Amino acid sequence: MNKTVNINLAGTFFHIDEDAYLKLQHYLEAIKRSFTDSQGRNEIIADIEARIAELFNERVQNDRQVIRIKEVDEVISIMGQPEDYLVDDEIFEDEPQTSYERKSSASKKLFRDTENSYIGGVASGLGHYLGIDTIWIRLLWVLLIFGMGTGILLYILLWILVPEAKTTAEKIMMTGEPVNISNIEKKIKDGFETVTETVSDVAKNVSDSVSNAAKKVDFNKQGNKIKSSSKTFFDTLADVIMFFFKIIAKFIGIILILVGAFALIALIIGWFSVGVANVVNIPGLDLIDIANAGNTPIWLASLLVFFAIGIPFFFLFYLGLKILVNNLKSIGNIAKFTLLGLWLISIIGLVVMGIRQASEHAFNERVIEKQELLITANDTLEVKMTDNDLLRNRYDRHDSFKVASNEKGEKTIYNSDILILVKSTTDSLAHISIEKSADGRDYEKAIERAKNIHYNYTLKGNELNLDPYLSTLSKNKFSDQEVTVILYLPEGTVAKFNNNTKHFLNYRIPSNYVNHYLNVTEEGIICNDCDDDEFEVNIDVPNVKIDKNGIEIKGDKSHLKINDEGINAESEEVKLKIDGDGINIKSDN
Incomplete structure (x- = not known):
């Protein structure tokens, strides 16, 4: 049974095993x-402790979990040992010394x-x-703002959702460098301007040479590791596959961001167009109000x-942002459940x-006026539609609807x-029935509503308008x-x-009967002066x-014809x- 200790590391409480502590x-x-003698010592130590606390948080599943020596070793391997980064005064002498910087994987x-x-x-x-x-x-933002207008919304959303790089560790992660002791020290020391320009230039040159040497050594080490087959062929293949999967995932994330952004912008524009219609007069919105039979507020x-x-x-x-940005700030459960x-x-x-x-x-109800x-x-009745300039297709009942002032x-x-x-009808006089x-x-x-329909007609002599x-x-x-x-004619x-x-006209009167004299009989309508060649029935079927x-x-793949010669039907396989x-059937099979 091991003893545990409670510690406060960079403002965060942890339960830690005594040996690990x-x-x-x-x-x-x-x-x-x-x-001890470094400039900005306190700031460096504080940022190192903050980074260690962050690494512990990544490994702790809940507040009661105890940090063991295994987690401490993992953190030390990431941060590196202090002696790995020591650069003493000897490097300024004639013979440069080489220090080796430990690489750690960083995203x-x-x-x-x-x-x-x-x-x-x-x-x-x-x-x-x-x-x-x-x-x-920044040029791209300008194009998006003045081009399609989407840049403003995207910028605001990213401003809200993407966290600010406040700590030294976050500023280092922002550039993709590993967050270890060396980089934290370097980042903080870069902020101080107490060293003269000459010393800074010399230090920079020496630092570059040391860094290049370290990179070279690390590269050689990595090459030696690969050459020594520390990774199997299948591990390498899996890494390659995962690399392509990550690229595909990023591409999907970009598509989701674009689709979501454009849809939101279109909805915002649509809502302002319809929702503030009482303030801004937008043509065509009166049709929405007329179709709103339930009187729901628009x-x-x-x-x-x-x-x-x-x-x-x-x-x-x-979701697209989450795919692209690994450390995207969560909107929080309260916001999620509120939106839901x-x-x-x-x-x-x-x-x-x-x-x-x-x-x-x-x-659906109707009222009838007769x-x-x-x-x-013995009379001849001529029927015609009156001229009007009100409707666009004034002689077509299928595509004429308008809202105007009377x-x-x-x-x-x-x-x-x-x-x-x-x-x-068997009555001696004709009569007209208007069914609304x-x-x-x-x-x-x-x-x-049926009674409130207005419809007019006039009879001048034998002409019904x-x-x-x-x-x-x-x-x-x-x-x-x-x-x-309905015209009831004797x-x-x-x-x-x-x-x-x-x-x-109703379908019982063929369209080719217009401009012809039609006899009204008990059996139906008979055309007196129609040519037999004009016979045709128009039906609305392709x-x-x-x-x-x-x-x-x-x-598409069949044909049927019925005439006085018989019935002929053909398809791809059967005729x-x-x-x-008699009956003749032919099959390709």
Whole structure:
């Protein structure tokens, strides 16, 4: 059973085994002795202790874990022994002495370099991390800010998430150098200006020569290690594979950052465009309000959409940063759970709004207005759509919708969803039926919206003029408003539909019947002056044709034709023919 000791190292408490404590104490005392006459001794010792505390923290899983002698040995191997870095006065004599610096593996980490900064040190920190001159990073920020405008958001996010290099150890890690006694000493001594310029130059030259010699020796040592097969072939191969995996991971991280950043910027622009629509008049946003049958506040819906989509993209951006930056500062559990809560609330809110919006179309009701027309069985009725400059496609019921002010200055919906039907009647006089339909969350609301539809027509002699659009005030919202015009004509009446009614006619009246005289019979509509060659049925199905030659259906790899000669069907493997001679089937197999 070993005795444990509580120690305070650089402001952090640790539980340490007694043997490990004694070894650490002797190690720190040796370091202090080696820097007895060194300039900045206190600062060097403090930074060394801070670095040791940081290395201990990396190896401690929880606050109760005891540091053993194994962890102390690992830290000493990283930091190096004090005698490895001693450079005494003899190196200034004629014969230079060679000191050997112990290498330790170090990975470059991203910090903000506030010592060489104009704003927050992001550019200089990226310059150290990427090995690029800081001026190029700053030029890139200028291009991003004045080019696409993304630089501001990226800079702010990096300013918030990337930690500042405060301690000497962090400043050393920022440049990719190993954090050991030698580099800590060098970093601190560089900050003092008490030595004259001449001595500094001499010391620099000597330091460079010593460093080069040390690097050379270390390189040779490393080469000897490789040559002596300290690493097997498979270990080397694994290192190469891991290297490529790291490159791929960094590339994925860059993609995630770009996708997340652009998505967030687009969402912010969209939220400001929609959410502040009452302050800034943006064309086209009135259509969103008209489609909002549930009367949900636009700013609230846009805010929920922003959180529901933006939070996942923020974490995507954060994940990309985590991949690229090993020591990225965490946003904290409070922030994570807060964002998660906001996201869940946004999803639930959008679901509720969606259900409410869908409920506004739960019922479809109609109101009917009928009126007699002074048209008898011996008359000829001409039907046409009135001219108007209101809708873009004024004679097409499939693509005409507009919001404009009426003659009273009221915002009004204009819609060309009009359908014309013809039915025979045994009455002596014709009559017209205007059926108006609309959706609503209940029967009463649907009836109310249907009654608020305005539709006009006029009969001048034997000419019936129909409006190509219906109208309703915008407060009734877009609720699938439709108007069906049903003409009940006595049997024997002749009807002639103008060419501009072509897209409004029911499918029972072929489009090629327009501008022809049609007899209304009990069986249906008969064209008096249509040429048989003009027979054609227009149906809204691709690759299907019905005309005087029969029915023809074409597929990507098949073909079907039905006419007076029989049935012919072909595919890549089978051919079928049915005619007066019987059934003939051919197969490539």
